[in-house]
């Protein structure tokens with residue numbers, strides 16, 4: 049394992065630097081404030097970020113891994129949970145996706161209740177049922193504030209044929225490790241049918257960057273940008 053990095057669209061040209069390297073696009077979706085940014089930052093940046101703001105559009109984070117002697121890149125798309133910050137980007141999220149991570153907050157039942165609508169959005173964008181999908185309950189460190197019992201989440205996960213992981217981007221000592229979750233996914237992806245490297249003609253970062261900048265401009269002009277709410281514990 050080596051070479052972690054976090055980056056935004058502005059730097060994303062680097063993602064295309066080696067077309068032969070297998071790159072897997074993983075989208076991370078779920079309600080605002082469930083901890084998508086913190087989870088992806090923990091895996092790619094190696095620690096819990098000091099502070100986060102609500103994601104606007106999407107942020108890229110990527111990490112190179114060596115699996116069975118082969119270099120692969122996990123490219124995590126940390127998407128915005130707030131509808132107004134994701135509207136213009138949704139089409140891009142779902143293009144050429146190799147895996148989906150659904151995130152809810154174990155201390156906030158509403159975020160768990162929203163999961164069907166996130167699944168529905170995936171289905172609406174014709175995502176193949178064959179691509180790996182996993183369910184992640186975040187903020188397990190807030191033990192005194194649990195609202196989503198594990199057995200309820202497990203039943204939901206079983207119904208949707210997804211593995212369930214409960215974790216904490218902040219402190220994963222007592223729960224599933226963020227590292228292990230993404231490594232499990234990486235092994236699964238690596239073992240799946242041969243993947244095409246991301247094709248720059250179908251994945252033009254410049255266009256996406258333009259879309260993101262436009263979206264930021266619109267939102268910053270029209271509405272005050274809210275910070276992510278903090279932990280519920």
Ligand SMILES: Nc1nc2c(ncn2[C@@H]2O[C@H](COP(=O)(O)OP(=O)(O)OP(=O)(O)O)[C@@H](O)[C@H]2O)c(=O)[nH]1
Nearest residue numbers: 080081082083084085086100103129216217218278
């Ligand atoms: N206690 C605790 N707090 C967390 C954890 N993960 C995230 N948080 C906090 O939850 C808040 C929201 O985290 P973000 O990662 O910004 O949430 P998000 O899902 O990316 O939100 P959007 O970008 O708006 O969609 C922040 O205040 C984090 O510090 C965790 O595992 N434990």
Ligand SMILES: [Mg+2]
Nearest residue numbers: 084085102103
């Ligand atoms: Mg975010």
